[in-house]
Amino acid sequence: MRAPSPKAALLAAATGLAALTLGPAPQAAPDNYDAVERGRYLVTLGDCVACHMNPNGNHEGAQGFVGGRPIETPFGMITTPNITPDRGTGIGTWSEDEFYRAMHEGIRPGGARLYPAFPYTYFTKMTRRDVDAVYAYLNTLEPIHNPVDRNTLPFPFNIRASMLAWNGLFFEPGEFRPDPNRSPEWNRGAYIVEGPAHCGACHTPKNMLGGDRNSQHFAGGPLQGWLAASITNDQRLGLGSWSVDEIVEYLKTGRNARSAASGPMAEVVEYSTGLMTDADLRAIAVYLKEPSQEATPAAARTPVSGDDDRMKIGEAIYTDRCMACHTGTGQGVPHMFPRLAGSQIVQQEGSEGVLRVVMQGVRAAYTPHAPTSPAMPAFAWRLNDDQVAAVTTYIRNAWGNAAPAVSAGDAANMRRLLENRP
């Protein structure tokens, strides 16, 4: 005799309950199969699960959309909503028009204004057809009852009406308009990057009120205790020296000969870019090499002199602690240990990214194409602030790199940040 599987029994009970209390689940009608499949892919392009998935990390099926994950913004924590078609706690009662209005104008049913942590400022570029497809797809999900406390922002940012004024300053609704002088591939890339993939949400610096600084389009900046790297065409700080193929490989596998996606970008690769079609990745890369707005080029920078004590100490620490993987010339090991020489991550103006990686350690993205997911160990427990400052100053200014020196105070700030927010 064989006992029933506890998991199977639990699942049966749960589905039974759902059927009893909620009535028939909304299902995709057979005639909108194409729209649903388009929507499924658009949800991948938009990396929706990265924010809306279950905070316990489950992103299988509808669990990828149940909400509740806290998203850190400069103004406080915002908890993401449930976007499964649950009628009580999700978007089950929303009409197609209401969903489009939320995506296009940042206004939800009833007129309340959404915060731009939900990147409607990018989704507004999406076509009505694509937004309807997302709606169709979300409505095929299992409705999951999951009430989320949405009001977690402190005063005055908790007043949603304030977004009216914000929108007046920083938001212009309007669908993407293709540039007839550019190739279809470039236009496809522009649409994805500026629309559903909302790359600028992290990679374009924000002003004090959280609006995009358009003059610094894709120039990167601090983000959630990390650093979103520049993805401009700058040779030193951006993707200027990356080929289209290298960008495609990075977005597809999380790895290329230069670098490895980690931190928040690892999630982007795992949930979004790693699942995109090769044609779309190529389109993104083509667009990033010639974006519609070019950021002001970064000023040339003189490296910290090799005679500087911080460089000498840094080199000694590097030799002991870092060289085994990253090699003596900072070349790293392709697809395994990132190259530091010429690395734009290492040379960003802000040191948050490199400090975080050195002090907290980090694990590279997993993708089926690059499953190894190697890790950089944490060094905060074995290097003091002066030593961290020296070694990061060294890697930012050795082998032809050039970036501002890192101070012990910078390291101390990162140490505090990591203690408060592990």
Add this chain to the structure above:
Amino acid sequence: MRRLPRKDAVIVGLGWTGAIMGHELCQAGLQVVALERGPWRDTASDFNIGTAPDELRYGIRNDLFVRPSQDCVTARNTMDQVALPIRRWGSFLPGNGVGGAGIHWNGHTWRFLPSDFNIRSHYLERYGEGIFPENHMIQDWGISYDELEPYYDKFEYLCGISGTAGNVNGQIQPGGNPFEGWRQRGYPTPPLRMQHAQNMFTKAATELGFKPFPLPSANLSQAYTNPLGVTQGPCTYCGFCERFGCANYSKSSAQTTILPVLMRHPGFEARVQCEVVRVLKSGDGKTATGVVYVDETGEEWEQPADLVILAAYQLWNVRLMLYSGIGRPYDPNSGEGVVGKNYAYQANSAVNGFFDNQLFNSWAGAGSLGITADEYNGDNFDHTGLNFVGGANINCTTFHARPISARPIPPGTPRWGSAWKKATRDNYLTTQNIGSQGSNMSYRDCYLDLDPTYKDRLGRPLLRMTFDFKPNEERMSAYVTSKMEPIMRAMGAKQIVSNPKKGPWSVVPYQTTHNTGGAIMGDNPRTSAVNKYLQVWDMPNVFVMGASAFPQNAGYNPTGTVGALTYHAADAITKQYLKNPGQPLVQA
């Protein structure tokens, strides 16, 4: 005891063989659970570069190994002695946790010689019955080198082994081992970069007529991405391999070659800190129905499964079979029975050379950084009149000079005090050794059974080991060691100290963790426990992986052959057995 939902296959132990088998079975569409009694181990968290090279923790206090309180064996040299429990591991160090012995190995990755597999018929034909030692139980393996070649290849390409081929499809290659069996292609990566000692050895040995070649290494010379898509980094020659996990992703192990893919496989599940107590059998005793295991809280679970894979270390596979009543236990008095039979070990020797004016810098090494000469291994040389069977490979390695244990001092040095300190200083950088990895034949009175007295923490009898080195092995070791001395002399050592293997075997000093036999393979259920697919003759839904299948031990490290046999078995299970489950793959 609570009963869990059935799985297609349960794997006992998640080391090399468990991981290989898990991956192959999952790829075939099976739902698989692996039960590992030790902890989860992962390069990023457990072999952090900041803590991995800790000699006291790992090299001396044996952090990666089974705790004697968790499990051990009793040992004796002869059948008339009373065996006593090993209370501190010495002679060998069984692994523990995910990755198993594949975590703490040095990475020597050999293929056995073609004549190792048909050793009995080969020696019989060449020398006649008189060559065999008294009371020997030497048997053919029931499989040929040619049958295993594709699976050796598969394992080497999984690992990215660094080496120089000696025989590609019958063509002898310069710089490789001219004695090796044919291989279908060269090694996946070039050999490691040799140290001063290897260069000296190569020169000396070549002048003496040897054909030295790089030891095939699982410490990789360069980055390598295997067919599963998993990438390893290049070895940094830090010298923390044996007894340690590799922090640089450069030593092949389940962690660095399979687990990143396997752990994400929807068909696979691993449960750690779960010790399998016994295999369950059907009422008629002809089929295994699953296993019983105890989790870390002490709770007992029944895991039903259609297929049971024993993939624990050699010793524990044999103990599980004996305790669960799988196969007929071996009786040394009658010579009948098969489980526990033909326990063998390895007869190693060393020649230490103390030099005046050479700096070997042995701290810059790798587990498998070495040069080998194979002239006196297996039957590569004429045994006529030598009065022994077998042989040994001759290795000049630089694998570590860790500060606590690497204290090369000449005989006669005081064991403590200022003279000892001075000798340490004088010899630390200027000593080099040549070692031999010797075969060990099987004998009627070298075997494993259940101890009549001592029990483990779960109340099961401990495994009892009855073993000694026999005159055949002593003669072999003396002979091969005598061939090593001239090389050391030619290298210019001012003082040479030879240590050929001599009995009696002692459990105290570390010798090697190459324990073999006890569930041996063969072509006849009367004389072997498993067939050539490692399938238990008497219980076709149980397969037993690992070196427990070796009918006797060859003059090489076992892992390459263990990997090849596992892939060979996996291939047979997925391509033949699953079409007709429950049936023997070889008719007795």
